[in-house]
Amino acid sequence: MKLSAEDLRQLVMRIFLENGCSETTARALTHTVMTAEVAGTLSHGVFRMPGYVSSLRAGWVDGKAEPIVEDRAPGVVTVDGANGFSQVAQEAGRDLVMDKARHCGIAALSIRNAHHYAALWPDLEPFGEAGLAGLAFVNSLSLMAPWGGTRALLGTNPMGFVWPRAGKPPLLWDQASSVMAHGEVLMHARDGKSLPPGVGYDAEGRETTDPAGIRDGGALASFGKHKGTSIALMVELLAAGLGGGLFGFEDQSRKLPPPKTCSAGMTIIVIDPARFGDGVIERAEDMFAEYATNEGARLPGERRHGNRDRSAAQGLEVADAQYEKLMELLPAG
Numbered sequence: 001m002k003l004s005a006e007d008l009r010q011l012v013m014r015i016f017l018e019n020g021c022s023e024t025t026a027r028a029l030t031h032t033v034m035t036a037e038v039a040g041t042l043s044h045g046v047f048r049m050p051g052y053v054s055s056l057r058a059g060w061v062d063g064k065a066e067p068i069v070e071d072r073a074p075g076v077v078t079v080d081g082a083n084g085f086s087q088v089a090q091e092a093g094r095d096l097v098m099d100k101a102r103h104c105g106i107a108a109l110s111i112r113n114a115h116h117y118a119a120l121w122p123d124l125e126p127f128g129e130a131g132l133a134g135l136a137f138v139n140s141l142s143l144m145a146p147w148g149g150t151r152a153l154l155g156t157n158p159m160g161f162v163w164p165r166a167g168k169p170p171l172l173w174d175q176a177s178s179v180m181a182h183g184e185v186l187m188h189a190r191d192g193k194s195l196p197p198g199v200g201y202d203a204e205g206r207e208t209t210d211p212a213g214i215r216d217g218g219a220l221a222s223f224g225k226h227k228g229t230s231i232a233l234m235v236e237l238l239a240a241g242l243g244g245g246l247f248g249f250e251d252q253s254r255k256l257p258p259p260k261t262c263s264a265g266m267t268i269i270v271i272d273p274a275r276f277g278d279g280v281i282e283r284a285e286d287m288f289a290e291y292a293t294n295e296g297a298r299l300p301g302e303r304r305h306g307n308r309d310r311s312a313a314q315g316l317e318v319a320d321a322q323y324e325k326l327m328e329l330l331p332a333g
């Protein structure tokens with residue numbers, strides 16, 4: 001069925017509110033889900049709604065959490081998410097870390113005791129729109145084997161980057177450290193599709209193209225062989241190590257009945273290019289102009305911007321079964 005982005009947004013917001021979220025949490029989660037959905041990052045869109053709701057109904061995550069912002073140093077902000085969702089903790093610390101980045105040239109925000117880091121795109125975009133550059137690092141529960149091993153140890157640890165542009169939307173990319181994001185594997189399993197070779201291992205450590213083999217006790221492989229593993233290791237240390245969130249190996253949520261979201265960590269490093277000299281942003285445009293002459297290449301983020309424009313103009317296609325599942329998330333009566 002076809003729905004306008006606004007109708008779907010209202011339904012998502014209603015589901016969060018009617019399942020015990022405060023207005024602040026419902027707004028933050030709706031923003032994340034809808035930004036992913038309209039941009040075509042479907043592994044973090046409405047597909048995740050049953051997981052959010054189940055975590056709320058089980059009392060595993062506090063939908064009314066009030067994060068505690070800690071001003072640690074001239075360039076450091078930490079936030080205790082108070083067992084709420086990470087998006088609310090980020091919002092709580094965002095203005096302070098932006099002020100610090102403008103003052104010092106660079107500042108960092110780290111979050112702990114918060115759940116369900118999703119796509120990093122919605123998290124980074126506000127910094128780029130405010131004229132700041134940023135790097136975001138998130139670890140997750142153990143889902144990925146280090147290169148050479150076959151047992152899950154590291155998270156699928158995504159990182160993202162935003163760069164402000166003169167008169168244009170910011171350049172933005174975000175990506176998993178694994179060959180494939182775990183959500184994609186779950187969607188393949190849901191749709192009965194097999195995976196391409198090289199995505200991961202089953203619980204016995206054998207390479208598999210069966211998504212259920214990876215989902216049920218197996219492990220994903222890192223992208224680029226050992227190179228992705230090194231990046232995932234760095235992400236684990238910056239995300240959980242700096243901020244005090246759980247390392248993937250410490251998080252036991254995978255052993256609990258699903259969907260128990262993990263309580264990992266996140267660090268965002270924010271940079272004010274204006275503090276590094278005059279004309280930094282303008283000069284970068286020369287590089288983008290050169291990039292555009294390279295036939296066949298495109299900038300990361302262009303697909304998502306295209307999807308976003310299309311969704312706004314034409315609405316969103318939501319499968320009937322998906323829509324029914326969403327309606328079932330509204331408490332009866």
Ligand code: NDP
Nearest residue numbers: 117118119120140158173174175176181300301302303304
């Ligand atoms: P993708 O592989 O789909 O995309 C990664 C990045 O590469 C995007 O910025 C994408 O831009 C860009 N890109 C893709 N193709 C090209 C191309 N041909 N030329 C230039 N750029 C390109 O992402 P992943 O599957 O790795 O991750 C999906 C989402 O899942 C991400 O949002 C990630 O943050 C999230 N994630 C979250 C985790 C968590 O624990 N919270 C764990 C792992 C992933 P474009 O979109 O424009 O194609």
